[in-house]
Amino acid sequence: MDELSFRRTIYAEPNTTDPDIIQAAKDDPAKQVFWDEVKAMDAQLAQAMSIPVPENFADKLILRQGMDEFSQKRQKRPWYIALAASVAMVVGVSYVTLFAGNNGLANDIYAHINHEYMNKEIAMTGQHVSQNVINEKMATFNGVLSGEIGDVLSANYCYLGTIKSLHMIIKGKTGLINLFVVDNNNSKELKEDFSTNGLVGTSFLLQSAKIIIVGDDKEQVSHLQTAAQSAFRF
Amino acid sequence: MFSRNKNQNSSVSIDMMKKQKRYEALVKAFHADLFRYAMWLIKDKAIAEDVVQETFLRAWKSLDSLKDEAAAKSWLITILRRENARRFERKQFDLVDIDDVAVADPHIFGDVALEHRELRRIMSNLSEEYREPLMMQILMGFSGDEIAEQLNLNKNTVMTRLFRARNQIKEALLGEELKGEQVNG
Incomplete structure (x- = not known):
């Protein structure tokens, strides 16, 4: 495998499992060194990407969902629906109690x-x-x-x-x-x-x-x- | 007839509890990755938090459509990217301001060792077409095929972008080293 396509593949996918790449690295120590360098750079990138998450963010997300669910339930039932529901219930109950x-x-x-x-x-x-x-x-x-x-x-x-x-x-x-x-x-x-x-x-x-x-x-x-x-x- | 209603109610609340547990598991497993992803995408902490919250809210509402837990990460990223795109529709003017401010200051990502700060600056200066597939690969652990699907690109294009992204980072790092040598020398 030529140098350029080896480098291209490694740069695109440092964790590749392509057997040709693995074989090429085995055959050529310089290629293996390059691969290790890219992997090391990726590890650095992964660390750099791992920015701190706001405190209690997970709890906030769970709480927020709960509140939203609650307020949505309230919003979803405006007063006239509530009134209609009450009327329907009164009618229903009266019906049941009367008959x-x-x-x-x-x-x-x-x-x-x-x-x-x-x-x-x-x-x-x-x-x-x-x-x-x-x-x-x-x-x-x-x-x-x-x-x-x-x-x-x-x-x-x-x-x-x-x-x-x-x-x-x-x-x-x-x-x-x-x-x-x-x-x-x-x-x-x-x-x-x-x-x-x-x-x-x-x-x-x-x-x-x-x-x-x-x-x-x-x-x-x-x-x-x-x-x-x-x-x-x- | 009343007892039957009660049973229905209790089975509904059992379903709700199951859904709640599933949701909480998703939040715990993915909130950090999603926040980081959003930060690298948006570069503003408050907006990133907001987008992640909207993402999880959407996820909660359509949790039943997630059939396979193994697909949860991709599913959440799809929602997050959609939510972020909606933000562009809503607040175009705000965004321009935020982007200008955000790119200039690598400290928004938090205090870190100098080398990470440097890497962060380099990454935040990458254009989005290179940064996003790189985040998907490194941060989210997506395969080339998964990235291609998320970004609606063919896999060769994704691979080329990943190659160029690392190439640019490497060059930027080398440039920093050269600068350092010059100063020292």
Whole structure:
């Protein structure tokens, strides 16, 4: 290898692993000396380049990123977004609290008390359900009906979604009222009071069971509630 | 439904913690090299610090795009060079002033032994097209191919520039020696 191309290669890449260069340096001590000189100069250059880094620079960089992240989060959410988020949350929470903690359960209840469904149930059961029949079904919930709750037109097991309930349709003064008996463990999230288009609902705990009453008249619902509280035992 | 949200939140914060750890590891491993690189590129301590901070901030924001940790150094230098170029777009007038002041004073790189100070002066007087590949090679340990990719040049051009850079440094050092001999003699 000629002198010039050897020098060019060494100057361009002092740490070259090119076998031709290595061989050329082995064959010619002068070339090896030149190579060593360039390597020494590179070591000096590396030292000269290693200028001191500002104190705590790494910590500063980490801190700066954290602050930026923080301020960006704040900037990214101007007041109207925050307001919108609050409104959305209030609406969401109200929705949940109004209709049910377990919205599915409330919806399932509504599905069981539409007129068409209730008429079918009443038609299947007849006009009156005796206390004995009710108590046979109440046994599932370890409960007994021993008092007066009104004229029960229908008493059937219904699944509110996946939750088994005993659905009773009771004749009130002005209309039909629904009473559901469910296991409390499955319906904990249901709110005490809920309502939707013209329907009023209330639920309350009675020992191990939960009673849910839904009707279109608030007064009748609360009247049945009072009656049920003393008529049922679990 | 609430418990599921909580789980999502905690997995998000675990991801954030992982990202944070990864970021901190990058900072610790490369902040010194990047600062030095920026200093040799910019020759102003405050601006160099600023550019490195911007670089790491960008790195944080797009940390997910760094798939291979082995490529981290190249990735960071790419960001740094881009950030530095953005500075030119933003503050053209400032930069001219800074460059004029900076080149004149090798002390900006810190107090060092005389020989290093001399080398620093020589290096800071190298034109950028020679200085930058040399920094990549010596400071960052990049191969010829990596430098070529960073600078968007072909490898032969990079090698020629590296050769010329060392040649100029050597000549400058010889010139200093000659000057010294003349003074002594």
